[in-house]
Amino acid sequence: DTVLTQSPALAVSLGQRVTISCRASKSVSTYMHWYQQKSGQQPKLLIYSASNLESGVPSRFSGSGSGTDFTLTIDPVEADDIANYYCQQSNELPLTFGSGTKLEIK
Amino acid sequence: EVQLVESGGGLVQPGASLKLSCVASGFTFSDYWMSWVRQTPGKTMEWIGDIKYDGSYTNYAPSLKNRFTISRDNAKSTLYLQMSNVRSEDTATYYCTRHNYGVMDAWGQGASVTVSS
Numbered sequence: 001d002t003v004l005t006q007s008p009a010l011a012v013s014l015g016q017r018v019t020i021s022c023r024a025s026k027s028v029s030t031y032m033h034w035y036q037q038k039s040g041q042q043p044k045l046l047i048y049s050a051s052n053l054e055s056g057v058p059s060r061f062s063g064s065g066s067g068t069d070f071t072l073t074i075d076p077v078e079a080d081d082i083a084n085y086y087c088q089q090s091n092e093l094p095l096t097f098g099s100g101t102k103l104e105i106k
Numbered sequence: 107e108v109q110l111v112e113s114g115g116g117l118v119q120p121g122a123s124l125k126l127s128c129v130a131s132g133f134t135f136s137d138y139w140m141s142w143v144r145q146t147p148g149k150t151m152e153w154i155g156d157i158k159y160d161g162s163y164t165n166y167a168p169s170l171k172n173r174f175t176i177s178r179d180n181a182k183s184t185l186y187l188q189m190s191n192v193r194s195e196d197t198a199t200y201y202c203t204r205h206n207y208g209v210m211d212a213w214g215q216g217a218s219v220t221v222s223s
Binding site for chain 1: 141143149150151152153156165166167168201207208209210211212213214215216
């Protein structure tokens, strides 16, 4: 299985830029996607295929990377962005998720 | 508006069976692959499996393949997850998702399943 590794938590000040990383245990090309999950809600797709912004998602979210290293960037961070962020690969079955990064405000 | 509504969760005893349903609306259900994903109380996300748009093919996570079965009824726009011989580690929130080339672009609100005696 492809293991995805994320940092458990990040603290950022409002208005600043934050990058959330995801590292894959093997190359997934650009078959990496990012989801946001706010407290008590279902996950929501933000970025698909590494760098494509899902319709309706604010342009302050962006994604980059290929192979094994990927980043989700939020610039600038707003209070509404407090959530857990998960990466997920679809290069091979089984589909796998990262353990999530909790974004906190300083 | 795309909507996915799960039902059928609850408290179940170890070793029992349970069937979850997910009713879809706002899109042509029969055009899409669908998946089930679960999230443990510790927030770990696990893909359970998926089913082709016509119901003719399924994929499963190897660790769950022998106990979980995914099916669908396109006439009712409904996705199902049959869980058998449930264990305490199956305690989770179960999400129905629309699956678009490996991307889960719509999620239900989730159905909570607790396995306990």
